[in-house]
Structures are given as C-alpha cells and as structure tokens.
Amino acid sequence: MLEIKGITGGYGEKNIVNDVSFTVNKGSILGILGPNGSGKSTLMKLISGVLPAAGGEVRIDGKPMADFTAKELARKMAVLPQLHAHAFAHTVRETVSLGRYPHQSGWFSSWSDEDEEAVVEAMGLMDISQYEQTQIDRMSGGEQQRVFVAQALAQDAGILLLDEPTNHLDINHQKELLDTIKKQAIEKDLTIVSIFHDINLASMYCDQLLLMDGGGVVRIGEPHEVVREQDIETVYHTRVSNHPHPELPKPQITLLPGVERESSEASIRAKDFRISKDMVLYQSPIPLKTVSSAVVNAGSGWFRNFMNRHVDAFYNINNSVQEMSEYIEESGLKTTDTVGMMTAVQTEDAIIKEYEGPFGSVVIAVTAGVGNGVDVSKAVERTLRVGTINTWILVNGILSDEAFIQAMITATEAKTKALQQEQVKDPLTGTIATGTSTDSCLVAATQQGEELPYAGPITELGKLIGVGVFECTIEALKLYQLAKAKSL
Numbered sequence: 150m151l152e153i154k155g156i157t158g159g160y161g162e163k164n165i166v167n168d169v170s171f172t173v174n175k176g177s178i179l180g181i182l183g184p185n186g187s188g189k190s191t192l193m194k195l196i197s198g199v200l201p202a203a204g205g206e207v208r209i210d211g212k213p214m215a216d217f218t219a220k221e222l223a224r225k226m227a228v229l230p231q232l233h234a235h236a237f238a239h240t241v242r243e244t245v246s247l248g249r250y251p252h253q254s255g256w257f258s259s260w261s262d263e264d265e266e267a268v269v270e271a272m273g274l275m276d277i278s279q280y281e282q283t284q285i286d287r288m289s290g291g292e293q294q295r296v297f298v299a300q301a302l303a304q305d306a307g308i309l310l311l312d313e314p315t316n317h318l319d320i321n322h323q324k325e326l327l328d329t330i331k332k333q334a335i336e337k338d339l340t341i342v343s344i345f346h347d348i349n350l351a352s353m354y355c356d357q358l359l360l361m362d363g364g365g366v367v368r369i370g371e372p373h374e375v376v377r378e379q380d381i382e383t384v385y386h387t388r389v390s391n392h393p394h395p396e397l398p399k400p401q402i403t404l405l406p407g408v409e410r411e412s413s414e415a416s417i418r419a420k421d422f423r424i425s426k427d428m429v430l431y432q433s434p435i436p437l438k439t440v441s442s443a444v445v446n447a448g449s450g451w452f453r454n455f456m457n458r459h460v461d462a463f464y465n466i467n468n469s470v471q472e473m474s475e476y477i478e479e480s481g482l483k484t485t486d487t488v489g490m491m492t493a494v495q496t497e498d499a500i501i502k503e504y505e506g507p508f509g510s511v512v513i514a515v516t517a518g519v520g521n522g523v524d525v526s527k528a529v530e531r532t533l534r535v536g537t538i539n540t541w542i543l544v545n546g547i548l549s550d551e552a553f554i555q556a557m558i559t560a561t562e563a564k565t566k567a568l569q570q571e572q573v574k575d576p577l578t579g580t581i582a583t584g585t586s587t588d589s590c591l592v593a594a595t596q597q598g599e600e601l602p603y604a605g606p607i608t609e610l611g612k613l614i615g616v617g618v619f620e621c622t623i624e625a626l627k628l629y630q631l632a633k634a635k636s637l
C-alpha cells in the first residue's frame with residue numbers, strides 16, 4: 150500500500166507540487182491526469198524520492214519512505230521515467246536485466262534462476278523476447294517503451310510508478326500494455342501509480358483518478374467522479390463532451406473541435422422523399438443525428454440515407470442484418486451511411502407529411518401493416534408473428550439526448566392512439582392492438598437551427614409529433630385496409 154500525505158516540493162526553493170494526499174491499495178491502479186506543466190512528473194519524482202520533499206511524507210506498507218535504504222526502496226518500488234536516453238547502448242536483454250539490480254549482491258556476479266525467470270517473463274509480457282539481442286537504439290520509440298516497461302516489471306517491486314507508459318505506442322500496444330499492467334496489478338497484488346495524457350485510457354484502466362492543476366489536486370476519486378465535463382473543460386481549457394463507454398461503466402470524453410468547416414444549411418422536406426414499390430428512400434444532403442430501432446445501423450449515429458424497404462411477408466428474418474446490408478450496397482448506397490428498415494406493407498402506401506411549427510418543421514413518414522396487431526399488455530400469451538409499423542420523425546432543429554428519447558415516447562403514444570381510434574384488434578386476443586410485434590421507430594435531426602431540448606406533448610415539437618404520427622398512422626392504416634380488401 151502506498152500512502153501520500155500532504156506531499157509538497159519542487160525544484161530549489163520553488164514548490165511545484167502543493168499538499169497532495171492520496172492512498173493506493175494493493176491490487177489497484179491510480180491514474181494521474183492534468184495538463185502540461187501541472188506537476189504530474191514532479192509529483193512522481195517526489196513519490197519515488199528522486200526529488201526531496203519540502204513537506205509531507207510517503208509511506209510504503211505503513212513505513213515512512215525515509216526509513217528504507219536505497220536498495221530496499223528499489224526492491225519495493227519500480228519507476229518508469231519519461232526519458233530513457235541513458236540506456237541506449239544496451240541490448241534489449243541487458244536493459245531489461247538492469248531491472249534486477251536491486252536483487253543483486255554484486256553486479257551480475259550473483260545472477261540467479263529467479264533473476265533469469267523474471268527477465269524472461271518480463272520480456273514475454275511485453276512481447277519483446279524476439280528482439281532480446283537487438284540494440285535498443287535500433288528500435289522504434291514504441292518498441293523501446295515496451296523494453297523499459299519490461300525493465301520495470303523485471304524489478305519485481307510491489308509498487309510501480311509509471312510516467313506515461315503508453316507514450317509512442319500504437320492503439321493495439323497501448324491496450325496490450327495496459328491489459329498486462331492491470332493483470333499484473335490483480336494477480337501480483339501490485340500498487341500502481343501512472344501518469345496518463347489520454348483521459349479515456351486512464352478512465353478505462355484505473356480504479357482511481359487524480360486530476361491535477363497548478364501543482365494541486367482538483368479532484369480525486371473513481372473515474373465517474375473525476376471524468377466530468379465541467380472539470381475537464383476548466384482544467385484543460387477545452388470543450389469536451391462526456392459519454393458512456395459502450396461496454397464498461399467508465400466515462401469517456403470526446404473533444405469538441407474549436408474550428409469546423411461551416412456545414413451547408415439543409416432542410417428536410419417531404420417532397421424530397423422517393424417512394425417506389427421497392428422502398429421509401431430519403432437522402433439527406435447532410436448527415437442527420439439519428440436514434441432508431443432499425444435493422445441496419447440501429448442505435449445512435451449520424452447518417453445521410455434512410456431506407457424503408459419492402460420485403461415479402463415470408464421474408465426470412467434470421468440473417469436480416471447481413472442480407473439488408475447487402476441490399477443497401479446493391480442499391481448503390483454505403484451501409485456505413487444508411488439506416489435500413491423493412492416492411493411487408495406496400496411501400497407505395499407510405500404516408501409522408503410535413504408539419505410546420507414555430508421552431509421549424511418536422512417530417513413524419515409512416516408505413517403500417519397490422520395483420521398481426523399486438524395488444525402489448527397481453528403479448529406474454531403469444532408466439533412470434535411478425536407485423537410492422539415503421540415510424541420516422543425527421544426534425545429540422547437541434548435535439549438534445551432527452552428530446553430524442555421523448556420524441557420516441559410521444560410517437561409511440563400517438564401510434565397507439567391511432568390504432569385505438571381505428572379499432573385495430575389483436576387477432577389472437579380480440580382486444581385493441583397497441584402496435585405490432587416488430588415495430589420500428591426512427592428519430593433524426595439536422596442539428597441545425599433552433600435548440601429543442603424536449604419533445605414531450607407539452608412542447609411545440611412534441612405537439613407536432615403527436616398530431617403528425619397520429620394522422621399519418623391513421624391514413625397509413627386506411628390504405629393498408631384498402632389494399633387488404635382489394636387483395637381478397
């Protein structure tokens with residue numbers, strides 16, 4: 150365990166680091182973040198004892214650092230410094246072997262099996278065994294970095310101090326190195342303190358983060374307590390947006406550029422939708438921010454093409470994503486830029502209408518097939534039967550995250566009301582259907598024009614979605630009933 154209590158110090162008379170305290174337990178990683186010159190490396194030097202502290206103390210396993218001899222300390226603590234120019238004349242194996250110096254009684258005279266094993270293991274962990282006889286000045290920056298991390302690992306110390314361990318590494322080697330370090334922390338109960346410039350990597354791999362500015366602590370805690378938009382913006386003087394990691398409960402940030410090419414003004418218009426017997430297609434001149442439950446590119450993203458494709462009622466839904474992706478490409482569109490849905494309804498019966506509001510306008514597009522209407526409150530009783538109402542809401546305006554979600558809720562309520570109005574029944578239960586079993590909804594916005602923070606029925610946007618989806622669904626249902634009657 151490493152305890153830092155009120156550590157203060159710097160170079161000469163000038164204190165760079167002021168009153169920093171934290172504790173890192175065995176098996177865990179603390180990441181130090183902060184802008185250039187905030188004192189991260191100086192803090193590391195104070196912790197390792199390279200710089201004498203002007204105040205405060207460092208305790209290792211409960212004992213003051215001052216009570217350790219230099220060699221005892223080297224067995225307890227391994228340091229990966231920022232610069233390694235001193236070791237450039239050695240081979241990889243020699244450089245890694247230097248990590249064993251604290252375990253020697255005389256220089257290389259007492260090289261033991263344990264030393265050999267530690268060096269071989271460290272080279273293996275850093276994937277550099279094949280270069281063991283290579284002079285390290287002939288290696289790339291990233292390869293050299295892995296050699297020095299191997300040297301620190303070979304030292305077999307309980308505490309690892311790392312100054313930007315991922316410096317020079319490509320993304321795969323960043324991940325490999327941090328995976329290895331994390332694994333070592335867990336399996337060997339290591340205590341690790343590491344400086345990071347990459348906030349997202351630090352958030353993913355560290356148990357605790359320490360955010361520094363001007364030599365002091367701005368915030369310390371778990372990643373969700375430290376990686377906060379406002380603190381990061383204030384400390385780094387840059388605009389960022391915070392978002393969840395797709396797989397882990399570790400917040401991530403995205404930089405927001407200060408300069409952007411002015412994007413051309415664009416407006417979504419109902420007249421620009423193309424309807425054929427094969428599909429409803431809308432191609433936007435600009436990418437639209439989109440949230441949907443489509444077949445291809447469901448979830449959120451930015452897309453230019455929106456396809457609602459007609460398939461026959463017996464379409465095999467098992468490989469639908471791949472088949473639909475191929476169809477999109479065959480249609481001359483890029484899958485990466487297209488949201489794709491399907492319907493067994495005649496796409497020529499799609500209802501597409503434009504609704505004007507005080508903020509701008511909304512285009513609603515609906516295809517409704519209710520041969521297999523479902524009363525959702527009784528869905529538990531049924532087996533799978535496919536039916537589809539596809540509802541698109543395309544907004545000329547800037548939607549917040551809340552507005553995207555509220556727009557979906559408002560649209561769903563309006564759809565359900567339309568089914569009630571038209572007395573559409575669930576054929577299995579005989580009760581009023583609330584939708585079908587595979588309905589899809591899509592909300593997309595230009596993210597230009599007026600800011601629309603909400604889209605519930607109390608808002609101007611919500612009112613248009615409510616009336617628009619209700620009207621379009623009713624018209625689509627009427628056309629569906631007509632088509633059905635004709636085919637009988």
Ligand SMILES: Nc1ncnc2c1ncn2[C@@H]1O[C@H](COP(=O)(O)OP(=O)(O)OP(=O)(O)O)[C@@H](O)[C@H]1O
Pocket residue numbers: 160165183184185186187188189190191192
């Ligand atoms: N050897 C030194 N002598 C005097 N001042 C120094 C020395 N090293 C660093 N400083 C000063 O201490 C301050 C903090 O530097 P430090 O290297 O600790 O920052 P850092 O947060 O690690 O920065 P970076 O992200 O750029 O690596 C800086 O203003 C720097 O000029």
